[in-house]
Amino acid sequence: MTDTVAFSVRNLVKEFPGRNGAPPLRVIKGLDLTVRQSEFICILGPSGCGKSTFLNILSGLDRQYGGEIDVGGKTFRGGKPPMRIGYLFQEPRLLPWLTAEQNVDFAMTSCNVAPARRKELKDRYFVLAGLTAFRGHYPHQMSGGMCQRLALVRALCVEPDILLMDEPFSGLDELTARRMRVDLLDIWQKTRKTIIFVTHNSYEACYLSDRILMMSQGEVQEEIPVPIPRPRDYDDPAIFDINRGVVTLFLKVAEAAAPQH
Numbered sequence: 001m002t003d004t005v006a007f008s009v010r011n012l013v014k015e016f017p018g019r020n021g022a023p024p025l026r027v028i029k030g031l032d033l034t035v036r037q038s039e040f041i042c043i044l045g046p047s048g049c050g051k052s053t054f055l056n057i058l059s060g061l062d063r064q065y066g067g068e069i070d071v072g073g074k075t076f077r078g079g080k081p082p083m084r085i086g087y088l089f090q091e092p093r094l095l096p097w098l099t100a101e102q103n104v105d106f107a108m109t110s111c112n113v114a115p116a117r118r119k120e121l122k123d124r125y126f127v128l129a130g131l132t133a134f135r136g137h138y139p140h141q142m143s144g145g146m147c148q149r150l151a152l153v154r155a156l157c158v159e160p161d162i163l164l165m166d167e168p169f170s171g172l173d174e175l176t177a178r179r180m181r182v183d184l185l186d187i188w189q190k191t192r193k194t195i196i197f198v199t200h201n202s203y204e205a206c207y208l209s210d211r212i213l214m215m216s217q218g219e220v221q222e223e224i225p226v227p228i229p230r231p232r233d234y235d236d237p238a239i240f241d242i243n244r245g246v247v248t249l250f251l252k253v254a255e256a257a258a259p260q261h
Ligand SMILES: Nc1ncnc2c1ncn2[C@@H]1O[C@H](COP(=O)(O)OP(=O)(O)OP(=O)(O)O)[C@@H](O)[C@H]1O
Pocket: 016, 017, 025, 027, 045, 046, 047, 048, 049, 050, 051, 052, 053, 054
């Protein structure tokens, strides 16, 4: 992590129109956040608290919001913030009729990656993701974990300023997910990308991140630093200790956010 700011948001607000005459649904309620370059942030929070909505605003998929986003000394009020984004979802969202390498080529063309850089980027990230032998395979010839690795290669090959990851390992079996977490941390240490990672798995958040944002009801309720040196050992008891506190906090905010019976 560096001291350089990657971006910051101030008083971010997002409302969806209410249905059938209902008032608008305010999903993000004045969120403030400063993210440093190369920081690894995980966002935890109960279902429906606005995590994906926040990522959609950062990515430019959702361009209607209130408040401000600062990038590179400029302030944006609505619209797509000028950051190049790599986005990973729960499902890899690959094009089934293209090979692994063609999927990556397609993304690089769409994102106008300089042709002279493309081979070098692919060579680097296919190796880092352990997929070199599968460049010519189609998605249906690869396992779910491999497809998600390919989605990561595709996201990295567009040379993102920020990598957004929305529960990318939640659809995988635990052993595969664990390997992916270890490999992701290794890749992060080699690339130092700024990552915003949404998860429901508190241990995953503690293992991966520099800082956990506990979101609830459209706000960051607490920030939990994870001051564990890197490289990290997946089974480090210090991670279990931090996780205990995070789980307690999660239950508290989830309870407070749950509808009263
Ligand atoms: N396009 C939309 N129109 C109306 N309401 C929406 C829309 N997208 C999301 N919402 C609502 O906004 C709220 C926040 O949704 P969001 O997907 O950001 O939550 P989340 O924290 O990512 O949830 P989960 O952990 O279940 O993925 C929810 O109440 C959801 O129903």
